[in-house]
Structure formats: structure tokens, C-alpha cells
Amino acid sequence: MARKITIEPVTRVEGHGKVTIHLDDNNNVAQSRLHIVEFRGFERFVQGRPYWEAPVLVQRLCGICPVSHHLAAAKAVDVIVGAGTGDGLTPTAEKMRRLMHYGQMFQSHSLHFFHLASPDLLFGFDADPAIRNVIGVALEHKDLAVQAVMMRKFGQEIIRATAGKKIHGTGAIPGGINKNLSTKERDEFLKGKDPLNIDKMISPFSGIFMPRTRT
Amino acid sequence: MSKPIVATASLAGCFGCHMSLLDIDDRILQLIDLVEFNKSPIDDIKTFTKQCDIGLIEGGCCNSENVENLMNFRKNCKVLISVGECAIMGGLPALRNGIPVKECLEEAYLNCVTVDDKIIPNDEELPMITDRVYPCHEIVKIDYFLPGCPPRADLLWEALTALLSGKPLDIPYVALKYD
Numbered sequence: 348m349a350r351k352i353t354i355e356p357v358t359r360v361e362g363h364g365k366v367t368i369h370l371d372d373n374n375n376v377a378q379s380r381l382h383i384v385e386f387r388g389f390e391r392f393v394q395g396r397p398y399w400e401a402p403v404l405v406q407r408l409c410g411i412c413p414v415s416h417h418l419a420a421a422k423a424v425d426v427i428v429g430a431g432t433g434d435g436l437t438p439t440a441e442k443m444r445r446l447m448h449y450g451q452m453f454q455s456h457s458l459h460f461f462h463l464a465s466p467d468l469l470f471g472f473d474a475d476p477a478i479r480n481v482i483g484v485a486l487e488h489k490d491l492a493v494q495a496v497m498m499r500k501f502g503q504e505i506i507r508a509t510a511g512k513k514i515h516g517t518g519a520i521p522g523g524i525n526k527n528l529s530t531k532e533r534d535e536f537l538k539g540k541d542p543l544n545i546d547k548m549i550s551p552f553s554g555i556f557m558p559r560t561r562t
Numbered sequence: 563m564s565k566p567i568v569a570t571a572s573l574a575g576c577f578g579c580h581m582s583l584l585d586i587d588d589r590i591l592q593l594i595d596l597v598e599f600n601k602s603p604i605d606d607i608k609t610f611t612k613q614c615d616i617g618l619i620e621g622g623c624c625n626s627e628n629v630e631n632l633m634n635f636r637k638n639c640k641v642l643i644s645v646g647e648c649a650i651m652g653g654l655p656a657l658r659n660g661i662p663v664k665e666c667l668e669e670a671y672l673n674c675v676t677v678d679d680k681i682i683p684n685d686e687e688l689p690m691i692t693d694r695v696y697p698c699h700e701i702v703k704i705d706y707f708l709p710g711c712p713p714r715a716d717l718l719w720e721a722l723t724a725l726l727s728g729k730p731l732d733i734p735y736v737a738l739k740y741d
Contacts (some may be wrong), residue, residue: 358606362577367687382687385574387624388666390674392657407654410578462584466606480605482594492591500587513576513585514712516696 357381359463361411361455402519411458413515414451414506418444421519430522440523447509447518448541453548454502461495490538494542501536501548508532566615566726567676570602571635574655574695575621578712579646580604583618585715593719601638606657610638616725617642619704620712622645622652627689636702643697643706645718650707652695659694667691709738718733 350370363385369378373474393404401420406413421444422432430436436444451515462481469488470479478487485492503513508528510516518524572580580603584590601607613615617639623629636642647653655695658666671682698704708721724731 356603356608358603360610360620363572365687380687382685384627384689385624386667386670386691387574387655388658388661388670389667391666392661394669404654404657407576407578407711410576410581413576413578458584476606476608480607482599482605485591485594489591493588496587498585511640513715514729549712 350374359467361459361463362409398427399521402521403515403517406515410514412451412455414447414510417510417516417519418448421521424521428521436523439527443509443524443526443528444519446528447506447516450502450505450509452502453505454499457495457498457502461491461498465491465495497542498548501543504543505536508536565596567600567612568597568602568616568618568722569600569614569635569639571617571620571631572603573619573621573631573649573698574624575646575648575653577603577620577688579649579718582646582710582712583718586719587715589719590676593722596723606698606730610634614639615641616722618645619643619649619698620645621648622655622698623692623701624655625689625691629692629696629701631699631704632698641705642698642702642723643708644704645708645715647709647711649698649704650709651697653711656697663691663693682719707725709733713737 349372352368352370353365354368355365357366361381365382365384367380367382368376369380371377385419387408389405389408393482396404401424402417405420406417408416425435426432461484465482466474466479466484469484481492481495484495507513507514509524509526510518510528518526535543536545541547570580570583583604586593597616599605599607599608600612617635619632619635619642621628623632644650648655652659667682671677672680690698699707706721708717708724710717713721714737721731
């Protein structure tokens with residue numbers, strides 16, 4: 348008899364979702380479907396708001412990747428204020444926004460690899476859900492968990508230094524950026540206390556995931 | 563003595579409050595010593611396996627599934643906490659209150675300049691969208707409220723440890739003001 352397998356919520360992606368797998372009479376997969384269950388209506392309700400609100404409004408689409416949405420909206424309002432599509436920004440603004448997004452990518456990839464994917468890789472897909480999660484990783488592989496926490500923290504600290512807050516910052520404004528990176532802040536990332544500095548953050552993986560040469 | 567049990571949920575939120583909980587950084591290792599987690603996106607427990615002491619709710623209610631989930635949390639948690647602006651007063655998604663749902667759907671799926679296949683999703687698997695976004699306390703009784711968008715990591719940590727030790731919590735002015 349045809350039946351349906353429902354996976355809800357989906358816990359290995361960043362966000363809300365549901366998967367249904369429809370099986371036919373011979374238990375073969377007839378259809379697999381991903382359902383995006385949350386509709387909020389941003390496309391409509393941002394209309395009519397003051398344009399400078401856009402970067403802080405639309406980043407609330409996602410608390411895991413707010414910077415990406417923050418910058419997308421900032422680029423749109425750059426055009427409105429006559430700063431063009433990138434070449435109208437000051438060098439400081441361009442660099443600060445890029446660094447903000449590098450921080451975003453760093454923390455989000457750390458989160459996905461360590462917090463979401465690593466339990467399946469370490470314990471196996473069929474392991475007991477009570478242990479096959481990031482808390483299980485912390486209990487069984489504490490060193491790895493500490494590294495996960497520190498790598499995510501490093502990315503979040505870069506976002507805080509460039510956007511003002513770790514989650515839902517206010518850094519990018521129409522046509523530019525509202526803060527710089529002081530020499531003191533920069534040095535904290537370059538030669539901060541172990542392990543929260545750039546060499547420590549990159550070196551454990553340099554031989555595994557990246558070419559050894561750094562530019 | 564068995565550890566207090568904590569469950570968490572993200573309703574019509576953005577997961578920012580859950581991320582702020584992760585922003586307690588290395589204290590997360592202390593937290594898992596202090597409490598046991600049950601149903602939560604932080605682990606992979608999808609249904610309540612036991613009665614919980616503390617439920618942390620992120621997000622308000624924008625669809626029928628959020629409402630059912632919230633009522634389920636009320637039934638299974640002794641203390642229920644609204645975490646962040648969306649849970650407390652609907653937050654940013656409540657900007658759609660006052661706009662007909664039909665207009666929001668049409669803008670997103672029909673009229674928006676980047677839409678290719680003009681179809682409004684209407685599938686039996688999808689929850690019913692509510693007429694407006696409801697804060698959690700309009701659906702069930704909420705015991706405590708933690709402000710912020712998201713509440714700062716230190717506030718989440720202090721609130722949890724205060725609750726676990728039965729001490730009162732001072733919410734500093736800086737955590738209450740608009741940012």
C-alpha cells in the first residue's frame with residue numbers, strides 16, 4: 348500500500364522545513380518533497396517603510412545568516428542614495444562590509460559542520476537521536492566541541508566588530524558603513540589570546556580543507 | 563538529583579534567539595552539565611519524551627502549526643518563557659498585521675519582480691496561515707519574558723542560571739532599550 352514518510356522538523360539545515368517522502372505500492376520512492384512551512388510576508392510588509400530601515404528589517408529573515416540579508420538590502424539602498432552598485436562606496440565601507448560577510452560565512456560554516464553535520468558523521472545516521480546531536484558531541488568529543496564553540500565565536504566576534512552586534516547588527520547603512528575597525532580591534536583578531544586569533548582559526552584545517560598557501 | 567529538563571522551539575522566528583543562546587560560547591558546556599535538553603532544534607529530539615521543567619519559545623504564531631506547537635509546549639513544560647521580541651509581541655513578522663494575508667501571498671508569489679512560476683502554494687502539507695501574527699501570551703499562559711532582538715547571550719545565561727537557582731533576575735536597562 349502506498350505510504351508517506353514525514354521528517355519534521357528538518358534539523359540538519361539552517362531554518363524551518365519539512366520533508367515528505369511518498370512511497371508507491373512496492374515501497375519505491377514515488378516522490379520526495381521539501382516543504383518550506385514558514386511564510387511571513389516580508390515582500391509585502393517592507394513596502395512603504397522608510398528606505399533606510401531595509402537593511403535592519405530584512406536581516407530578520409534569518410538569525411543564522413542575518414549579515415547576508417543585511418548586505419543585500421544595503422546594496423539595494425546604495426543605489427537609491429546614488430552610491431551605485433559597489434564602486435560608489437568608500438574603501439573603508441567596502442572592506443568593512445566584506446569582512447562582515449567573511450565573519451558570517453565563517454560562523455555559519457562552523458555551525459553547519461560542527462553543530463549540525465558532525466553528529467551524523469561521528470555517531471552514524473542510525474545512532475540514537477538522544478546522543479546523535481551536538482550535545483552528544485560535546486559529551487563524547489569535548490575537544491572537538493570546544494573547537495566548534497571557538498570557531499563559531501570567532502566568526503561572531505568579527506560580525507560584532509563590523510556590524511555592532513553579533514546578531515542583527517546595524518553596520519551597513521545606505522551608501523556605506525557606520526563604524527570602522529580600530530587598530531585595537533584588528534589586532535585582537537590577528538594576535539588575540541589563544542585560540543581566538545586568525546592563525547589558530549585557520550591552521551587546524553589548513554592541510555585538510557584548504558591549500559596550505561595563504562595569500 | 564536529576565537535572566532540570568529544558569525544551570526549546572522556534573515558531574515564527576528567525577532562529578536568532580537560538581543563535582544568541584549559542585553565543586554564550588564555552589558556557590554551553592556548563593549548561594549541558596546543569597540541564598538536560600529534550601525536544602529542541604539544538605538536539606534531534608522531535609517529540610517530547612518526558613515532562614520538561616523549562617520551555618524556551620522563540621517566535622510568535624503566524625500559522626496553525628505554530629499554534630499547535632506552542633500549545634504542546636504549554637502542556638509539556640512547567641515554566642514557559644517567551645524569548646525575544648517575536649514571542650513577546652509578534653516582533654518584525656507582526657508588521658504584516660493590518661495587511662490582508664492575500665496581499666502578502668500575492669506579492670511574494672505572483673507580483674514580485676523575481677517570481678518565475680506564478681503559483682501561490684496551497685498544499686495539504688502546509689499549515690494554515692493565521693489572519694495575523696499572535697504573540698505567545700495571547701495563545702497560552704506565559705510565565706516569563708526575556709526582551710531583545712535577540713536577547714543578549716549574557717541575559718539568556720543569567721536568566722537560566724537564576725531560574726535554576728531560584729534567585730531573582732535583574733534585567734539591566736541596556737537590555738530593555740530599543741537597539
